[in-house]
Amino acid sequence: MSIKKAYNDWAEGYDINSNKTIDLDKKASMETLRNFNFSKVIELGCGTGKNTAFLLEKADEIIALDFSENMLAKAKEKIKDERVVFKKRDITTSWNIKxxxxxxxxxSLILEHIKDLNLVFKQVSETLKNDGIFFVSELHPFKQYSGSKARYETEEGTQELETHVHHISEYIAVAEKNGLKLMELKEWFDEDNKSEIPRLIGLVFQN
Known part of the structure; x- marks a missing residue:
């Protein structure tokens, strides 16, 4: 199943079904980004707008991109705020943002679906202001090494999505290649149980 079709199918239950990875991502995103000031935001892979709402607590303008029309439809139903513009985009192509x-x-939780990270990081560097921040929240590669990947439940059973493993060193290297400096790296654990494999990795880069 193509990634786009999978997310279109997933859209209906995305906000309803229990999912530890999605829930922890929201916590990680909120706790990390509350430490930074920002006005103009580009949200990549905004999905159903699960993180868009808290970004609006600080942002004056958000351009929220996703390639799934069904996910975007859900986001538009929930968030009716003139400060947000939802756009259908494949982020591995031109974003058409100045x-x-x-x-x-x-x-959040999208880079595992992208083989060539340079295509994304290059546009991040171009669209960020000097000293601007790039926040990445992703399934931890340790989880990927153990076989975890994005999945969702349907009446027909569990559907697994096509993914690519990106090592921590790869994130840092591709960022440096595009002029982005690592500011923060944090591992996020289920229920803060640090005796287990971390579920997510959070990375903050500065342009």
Missing amino acids: NDFADLVTC
Whole structure:
């Protein structure tokens, strides 16, 4: 199943079904981004707008991108705020956003679906202002090594999505290649149980 079709199918139950990874991502995103000031935001892979609402607590303008029309439809149903513009985009192609636009670019749980990270990080660097922040929240590669990947439940059973493993060193290297400096790296654990494999990794880069 293509990634786009999978997310279109997942959209109906995305906000309803229990999912530890999605729930922890929201916590990680909120706790990390509350430490930064931002006005103009690019949200990559906004999905159903689960993180868009808290970004609006600080942002004056958000451009929220996703390639799934069904996910975007759900987001538009929930969030009716003139400060947000939802756009259908495949983020591995041109975003059509002017350079030096954003104080913050943020993405959650999408980079595992992208083989070539350079295509994304290059546009992040171009669209961020000087000293702007790029926040990445992703399934921890340790989880991927153990066989975890994005999945959702349907009446026909569990559907697993096509994914790519990106090592921590790869994130840092591709960021440096595009002029982004690592500011923060944090591992996020289920119920803060640090005796288990961390579920998520959070990375903050500065342009």
